[in-house]
Amino acid sequence: MRxxxxxxxxxxxxxxxxxxxxxxxxxxxYSKDKVSExxxxxxxxxxxxxxxxxxxxxxxxxxxxxxxxxxxVEFTSKGESATMDDKxxxxxxxxxxxxxxxxxxxIAIEQKEQDKDYYExxxxxxxxxxxxxxxxxYKFNEQKKFKEASEMFYNLYLFDKETKGRSLENAAIxxxxxxxxxxxxxxxxELLNSDYLNNGVEYYAKSIANDSDAYFETKEERLxxxxxxxYANPRDVKMITKKPGFYxxxxxxxxxxxxxxxxxxxxxxxxxxxxxxxxxxxxEAKFYYNLGFNELKEDKVIVDEINANLDNRDTYxxxxxxxRAIFKKALxxxxxxxxxxxxxxxxxxxxxxxxxxxxxxxxxxx
Numbered sequence: 001m002r003x004x005x006x007x008x009x010x011x012x013x014x015x016x017x018x019x020x021x022x023x024x025x026x027x028x029x030y031s032k033d034k035v036s037e038x039x040x041x042x043x044x045x046x047x048x049x050x051x052x053x054x055x056x057x058x059x060x061x062x063x064x065x066x067x068x069x070x071x072x073v074e075f076t077s078k079g080e081s082a083t084m085d086d087k088x089x090x091x092x093x094x095x096x097x098x099x100x101x102x103x104x105x106x107i108a109i110e111q112k113e114q115d116k117d118y119y120e121x122x123x124x125x126x127x128x129x130x131x132x133x134x135x136x137x138y139k140f141n142e143q144k145k146f147k148e149a150s151e152m153f154y155n156l157y158l159f160d161k162e163t164k165g166r167s168l169e170n171a172a173i174x175x176x177x178x179x180x181x182x183x184x185x186x187x188x189x190e191l192l193n194s195d196y197l198n199n200g201v202e203y204y205a206k207s208i209a210n211d212s213d214a215y216f217e218t219k220e221e222r223l224x225x226x227x228x229x230x231y232a233n234p235r236d237v238k239m240i241t242k243k244p245g246f247y248x249x250x251x252x253x254x255x256x257x258x259x260x261x262x263x264x265x266x267x268x269x270x271x272x273x274x275x276x277x278x279x280x281x282x283x284e285a286k287f288y289y290n291l292g293f294n295e296l297k298e299d300k301v302i303v304d305e306i307n308a309n310l311d312n313r314d315t316y317x318x319x320x321x322x323x324r325a326i327f328k329k330a331l332x333x334x335x336x337x338x339x340x341x342x343x344x345x346x347x348x349x350x351x352x353x354x355x356x357x358x359x360x361x362x363x364x365x366x
Contacts, residue, residue: 022050023059026066031121035077043073061105068102071095072129091133093155099129100159130160137170146178150187163217165196165239176249181256188250192243200239205231244270244277251283263287271340285341292333292350295326302326327357338365 025046029039047066054063075082075090103126110119137152153171156164172187191197203216208230216222225231247270255263267284274280302323309315334351337344348365355363 022046022053023062026050026062027118030066030069030073030125031118032076034079035073037077040074040077043070058109061102061109065102065106068099072099087132087136091136091152091155093151093158096129096133096155097158100126103129126160130156130164133159134167137167141174146174147180147183150174150178150183154187161196165194165200166202166217168194168196172246172249176253181253185250185253185257188246188253192246192250197239197243197246202237202239204235204237206233207231244274244280247274248280248283251287255287260291281341285337285344285347288333288337288340289344289347289350292330292337292347295330295333296350298326299323324358327354330354331358 025042029035029043029046032039035043043066047063047070050059050063051067054060071090075086078086103122107119107122107126110122113119133152133156137149137156140146140149140152150171153167153174156167157171168187168191172184172191175184175187178184194200201219203219203222204213205216205222205226206212207214214225214231216225222231222234226234247266251263251266251270254266267280267287270277270280271284302319306316306319306323309319331351331354334347334354337347338351341347352364355361
């Protein structure tokens with residue numbers, strides 16, 4: 001019986017040492033700036049071995065991480081020969097999200113461990129990956145490939161929602177520029193509901209060199225920069241102050257995509273949250289004005305027919321009924337526009353015209 005226990009203990013000890021060897025190998029190769037073909041082979045063997053050997057929760061987390069990181073290591077092995085296509089194949093939405101989650105998992109583990117150097121290295125690797133996505137996004141943007149830029153900015157947001165919230169904003173803007181208005185509507189909706197917009201803060205400080213505003217992703221980053229003496233006068237901007245503008249764009253996209261009823265709800269929701277925003281009021285008033293104006297698009301044709309049938313009483317009466325019908329349909333939109341913005345002379349003018357045509361002269365506003 002004793003020999004059986006010793007055998008099991010020996011097996012477990014051997015497995016533990018083997019597991020540590022795999023982790024050591026993977027850690028070493030993952031940390032390299034240059035990865036050889038031989039390194040890649042060793043990484044692959046150790047990765048497969050660790051996947052089999054890992055039993056503890058922490059070891060399993062590392063196993064998932066190193067397996068997820070393999071395409072990154074493979075990309076690194078290509079060095080300067082890596083092409084734009086290689087980057088595109090690597091930086092897919094699905095992969096970036098998986099890699100970000102796996103990387104954050106081991107960063108959380110290393111933060112509690114004694115190996116401060118490896119923790120710092122993981123943070124550096126995270127920045128490197130983020131910079132890779134950022135560079136590609138801005139390159140597409142410069143080339144006016146706005147749809148591709150939107151995808152990369154969105155991938156960057158998924159990679160690190162905590163510090164890359166601005167990338168969701170960039171993803172929304174570039175999707176609009178791409179003229180894919182269905183995608184843009186989706187992006188702006190996510191932006192409006194995001195923690196970045198509703199609770200986020202942007203950090204700025206003045207550059208001592210040229211007195212321009214500099215943006216910092218985190219408060220800590222700004223504090224360090226101020227400590228260098230190159231920046232001063234920090235100020236914070238709550239992201240929610242941008243929300244009315246994003247609501248205006250979102251409502252316009254909803255309308256562009258053919259859903260006027262949904263656009264009404266978007267404007268109502270926005271006005272409820274920001275009742276004093278002048279630009280939002282102006283856009284909503286214009287929206288209702290245009291709905292009313294659209295109902296009257298046949299009026300000139302009808303009036304021309306009326307004038308041509310002054311001696312044909314039956315046709316004349318039918319045309320007058322038809323004209324009143326379109327003015328009756330248009331009236332609520334002009335009333336709503338005037339209610340929202342009573343200073344708008346055009347809405348008032350057409351609202352009064354509706355009252356006149358519909359024999360509601362007592363409602364005409366002077």
